[in-house]
Amino acid sequence: MIAPTLDIRDLRLTFSGLGGSVDVLHGISLSINREERVALVGESGSGKSVTARSVLGLLQSLRGTRISGDILFEGTNLESMDESRRRQLRGTRMSMIFQDPVSSLNPVYRIGVQFREVLARSNPGIDAAEARDRAAEILSEVSIGEPGRVLESFPFQLSGGMNQRVMIAMALVNEPALLVADEPGTALDVTVQDQTLRLMHRLVQEHRTSVLFISHNLGIVREFTDRLYVIYRGRIVEEGPTGSVFRAPGHPYTRALLAAVPRITRDEIPEFEADPGKFGAPKVVHGPAGNSA
Amino acid sequence: MRLERNMRSVCKLLAQRLAISLLVLAGVSVLVFAIARIIPGDPARIALGPNATAEQVQKLREQLHLDRPIWTQYGYFVRDLAEGDLGISLYTNRPVTTDIAQFLPATLELILVAGIFMIGFGLPLGIVSARYRGRAVDHIIRIVSLLGVSAPSFVWAVILMLLFAFFLPLFPIAGRISTDFEIDRATGFLLIDTLLVANYAAFGNALWHIVLPAFALALSGIGQAARLTRANMIETYGRPYIEMARSYGFPEWKIASRYAFRPSIIPSLTILGLDFAAMLGNAFLVEAIFAWPGLSRYGVTVILRKDLNAIVGTVLIISAAFLIANLIVDLLIAFLNPRIRYGQGSK
Amino acid sequence: MKRAAAIVLSNPMSLAGVILIALVVSSAVFADLVAPFPSHRGAVVDFANFNQPPSWPNIMGTDLVGRDLFSRILYAYRISLILGIVVLLLAVPAGVVVGLAAGYIGGRTRFILMRTTDVFLSIPPLVLAMSIMGVLEPTLANGMMAVTAMWWPWYSRLVFNITLAEKEEGYVLAAELIGASRIHVMFREILPNCFPAIITKMTLDLGFVILIASSLSFLGLGVQPPTPDLGSMVAQGASYLPDSWWLTVFPGLAILVAVFGFNLLGDALRDVLGGDQ
Numbered sequence: 001m002i003a004p005t006l007d008i009r010d011l012r013l014t015f016s017g018l019g020g021s022v023d024v025l026h027g028i029s030l031s032i033n034r035e036e037r038v039a040l041v042g043e044s045g046s047g048k049s050v051t052a053r054s055v056l057g058l059l060q061s062l063r064g065t066r067i068s069g070d071i072l073f074e075g076t077n078l079e080s081m082d083e084s085r086r087r088q089l090r091g092t093r094m095s096m097i098f099q100d101p102v103s104s105l106n107p108v109y110r111i112g113v114q115f116r117e118v119l120a121r122s123n124p125g126i127d128a129a130e131a132r133d134r135a136a137e138i139l140s141e142v143s144i145g146e147p148g149r150v151l152e153s154f155p156f157q158l159s160g161g162m163n164q165r166v167m168i169a170m171a172l173v174n175e176p177a178l179l180v181a182d183e184p185g186t187a188l189d190v191t192v193q194d195q196t197l198r199l200m201h202r203l204v205q206e207h208r209t210s211v212l213f214i215s216h217n218l219g220i221v222r223e224f225t226d227r228l229y230v231i232y233r234g235r236i237v238e239e240g241p242t243g244s245v246f247r248a249p250g251h252p253y254t255r256a257l258l259a260a261v262p263r264i265t266r267d268e269i270p271e272f273e274a275d276p277g278k279f280g281a282p283k284v285v286h287g288p289a290g291n292s293a
Numbered sequence: 294m295r296l297e298r299n300m301r302s303v304c305k306l307l308a309q310r311l312a313i314s315l316l317v318l319a320g321v322s323v324l325v326f327a328i329a330r331i332i333p334g335d336p337a338r339i340a341l342g343p344n345a346t347a348e349q350v351q352k353l354r355e356q357l358h359l360d361r362p363i364w365t366q367y368g369y370f371v372r373d374l375a376e377g378d379l380g381i382s383l384y385t386n387r388p389v390t391t392d393i394a395q396f397l398p399a400t401l402e403l404i405l406v407a408g409i410f411m412i413g414f415g416l417p418l419g420i421v422s423a424r425y426r427g428r429a430v431d432h433i434i435r436i437v438s439l440l441g442v443s444a445p446s447f448v449w450a451v452i453l454m455l456l457f458a459f460f461l462p463l464f465p466i467a468g469r470i471s472t473d474f475e476i477d478r479a480t481g482f483l484l485i486d487t488l489l490v491a492n493y494a495a496f497g498n499a500l501w502h503i504v505l506p507a508f509a510l511a512l513s514g515i516g517q518a519a520r521l522t523r524a525n526m527i528e529t530y531g532r533p534y535i536e537m538a539r540s541y542g543f544p545e546w547k548i549a550s551r552y553a554f555r556p557s558i559i560p561s562l563t564i565l566g567l568d569f570a571a572m573l574g575n576a577f578l579v580e581a582i583f584a585w586p587g588l589s590r591y592g593v594t595v596i597l598r599k600d601l602n603a604i605v606g607t608v609l610i611i612s613a614a615f616l617i618a619n620l621i622v623d624l625l626i627a628f629l630n631p632r633i634r635y636g637q638g639s640k
Numbered sequence: 641m642k643r644a645a646a647i648v649l650s651n652p653m654s655l656a657g658v659i660l661i662a663l664v665v666s667s668a669v670f671a672d673l674v675a676p677f678p679s680h681r682g683a684v685v686d687f688a689n690f691n692q693p694p695s696w697p698n699i700m701g702t703d704l705v706g707r708d709l710f711s712r713i714l715y716a717y718r719i720s721l722i723l724g725i726v727v728l729l730l731a732v733p734a735g736v737v738v739g740l741a742a743g744y745i746g747g748r749t750r751f752i753l754m755r756t757t758d759v760f761l762s763i764p765p766l767v768l769a770m771s772i773m774g775v776l777e778p779t780l781a782n783g784m785m786a787v788t789a790m791w792w793p794w795y796s797r798l799v800f801n802i803t804l805a806e807k808e809e810g811y812v813l814a815a816e817l818i819g820a821s822r823i824h825v826m827f828r829e830i831l832p833n834c835f836p837a838i839i840t841k842m843t844l845d846l847g848f849v850i851l852i853a854s855s856l857s858f859l860g861l862g863v864q865p866p867t868p869d870l871g872s873m874v875a876q877g878a879s880y881l882p883d884s885w886w887l888t889v890f891p892g893l894a895i896l897v898a899v900f901g902f903n904l905l906g907d908a909l910r911d912v913l914g915g916d917q
Contacts, residue, residue, distance in 0.1 A: 090542030092542065098536070107534070117543070118541055320758070328771055447858050448874065448895055575855075578858060608767055608771045619762075
């Protein structure tokens with residue numbers, strides 16, 4: 001059997017600082033098969049972004065972070081890997097797209113320069129002309145009409161939507177097996193976001209990339225993912241194929257989330273099922289284990 | 294095309310800054326002139342001494358236009374200034390411009406070398422400190438750089454001299470070059486003049502002489518540069534593009550020295566420019582300890598002798614150098630910050 | 641405020657700063673009690689005992705006319721602190737008024753005030769004070785004036801920048817809407833928001849004023865003998881290096897200790913209160 005692209009088993013994470021320690025993840029298990037697009041849905045503070053960053057290994061070196069559990073990538077346990085080998089995988093076998101495209105690209109280097117350095121991650125000997133051609137090629141895949149001009153530009157000279165496409169292209173240019181998309185395009189306006197997400201969706205299908213899609217927006221999740229996990233206060237409360245979860249949400253929190261999506265087609269605002277007060281603001285500080293849900 | 298647009302906005306910026314600098318320099322000339330004229334007592338009498346006759350004093354007063362109203366005096370001053378004439382020093386009896394031309398190069402040379410030390414030591418220390426924030430090496434660098442800014446340069450000059458010229462006799466204690474070398478004066482900068490005649494032994498000797506005084510002068514700048522770089526780097530480390538760079542697996546040293554450093558240096562440069570320019574004043578202190586034949590002794594002497602023309606001339610020249618230094622920094626910022634280069638405003 | 645104090649005292653570096661400042665201030669205040677030779681602050685001579693290396697009872701040695709260096713350093717601290725405090729009491733209000741007016745009123749007022757500030761800032765700090773001292777008699781009062789003249793523009797810049805940002809804030813607009821006077825808006829609404837930055841800068845600057853004043857007297861343009869002054873002590877001892885090292889090293893280290901203390905505390909305050917670079 002082929003190992004899944006990503007297999008997270010019982011991931012627990014605690015931040016400790018001067019004021020004591022805070023449990024953020026209480027044992028997350030999640031898996032993504034080859035070429036599968038999986039969403040992790042929850043509200044801010046639920047632990048979804050933290051999960052995404054742990055997959056990349058961005059939190060492990062922070063002081064005051066304690067992580068337990070296993071993160072298997074294509075069958076290999078990342079948590080028992082040494083840091084430099086794990087770093088080799090980032091940018092080559094797995095990559096990440098961030099919320100705000102404009103501030104995620106370095107402001108003082110041209111797009112072309114940044115592209116070349118990303119390409120050099122998997123091919124250190126790449127020369128300028130070769131890097132340029134490869135970058136232009138993938139930029140035209142995200143429907144950028146004048147890749148030459150974009151490569152010559154600085155991020156602040158491009159629109160938010162352009163930057164987002166650049167970031168998507170950059171993330172996929174090294175043909176990673178896994179793409180982690182953390183609320184992609186939330187900082188953009190809705191129509192631009194929709195456009196770029198469609199581009200991303202097409203691209204990951206063409207490149208056969210597995211995706212971990214972090215979002216609080218159920219509308220987007222429904223459109224772009226095959227399967228979803230609902231995370232609430234650091235725990236997975238529901239999982240299943242996207243379609244069936246939408247049709248028949250099992251957990252009251254999922255129902256509350258679904259009910260919170262404004263549906264313009266209905267004539268009235270839907271009633272909350274169960275007790276919505278119970279799912280009031282998910283706080284970063286979660287209660288002790290056993291918190292009912 | 295890109296280059297052309299680039300050049301145009303840089304030129305516009307340069308013209309703008311140049312205009313402001315000239316305006317400020319005009320203001321400085323008024324200020325300095327005003328300071329020089331509030332002098333208590335009669336400058337002519339002070340210059341000639343108590344034994345001069347009343348006629349001699351009167352004659353000098355007329356010669357210096359001191360008998361005219363103050364704005365007329367300023368008019369004369371500006372007219373002469375436009376012709377490059379700063380008047381005659383009452384102390385050396387030579388044109389002030391000649392005096393300054395003789396002493397300024399040694400001071401500038403000292404400042405330039407100190408500036409190189411400031412950048413060469415200060416920035417890397419700041420980078421290392423930010424990169425290893427909270428670790429032992431960070432604490433050590435923070436304390437050392439705070440010590441650096443906590444003493445005037447003459448105190449560092451004394452301490453360095455005691456340690457590295459007397460206790461460990463590694464460096465000479467005074468002067469610019471050993472007396473066995475005869476170097477023709479072409480630019481007045483010994484490090485250049487020795488190279489012009491290809492006298493490498495003399496160049497090495499001059500370099501050996503400048504190390505300690507330049508380092509003493511640079512120490513507070515090094516501390517300041519390290520502190521500033523650290524603070525800005527730490528701010529930059531919180532930016533999303535650093536996390537993005539990490540997500541691409543770039544090594545930490547590369548993130549520090551490239552992705553975090555370049556955006557961080559831009560806001561530091563203005564202040565570093567001011568620190569560099571402050572050395573124009575602090576050089577006076579270091580020159581006094583190391584018997585460096587620069588502007589210091591001349592400046593202090595003319596001030597104590599109340600030699601009006603020389604005081605005004607020296608302050609004006611130093612302020613002009615200060616403004617030029619700031620202008621260069623502005624250009625450097627424009628060069629490093631694409632937003633300014635492309636005329637998109639500064640942020 | 642209490643919380644801020646607790647944070648400052650819990651950090652070893654700022655605690656060290658507080659201790660150093662306490663040492664410097666108390667030795668200045670209680671110099672008459674602490675100094676082994678209180679009379680040595682003045683023009684006394686003890687030729688039998690001149691230029692002696694550190695030993696008992698002259699723990700820092702004696703100067704060229706036989707006075708106890710340790711006693712003179714204590715008295716020099718007193719003068720330095722008075723000078724620093726007076727300079728800031730003059731320079732800060734002046735700079736604050738200029739900065740507030742330039743920032744809030746705008747137009748021609750701003751142009752004139754800020755360009756004047758720029759002119760003062762375009763002469764390297766020490767050089768401006770030097771040229772002022774050059775035309776005035778070198779006395780303590782004139783020294784304070786010269787240092788004040790070079791110091792106020794920094795506060796004018798600082799307050800100007802804060803005012804520019806604050807005047808767009810809702811609370812300022814609200815005050816304007818209900819018809820508050822300019823004076824009220826400037827001093828009662830905007831000024832309180834400048835205090836944290838001003839306090840931080842003043843703490844740091846108390847050290848730097850001492851540093852600049854000692855530089856002036858080092859050049860012979862400040863406080864004159866026989867008044868004890870750290871800068872002129874170093875200047876007098878400099879020609880006796882290296883043999884009579886104590887003449888320069890102890891006054892020099894005294895400057896370092898005082899300025900370092902204020903910098904340590906100022907740094908901590910900046911972290912807690914925020915403030916300028």
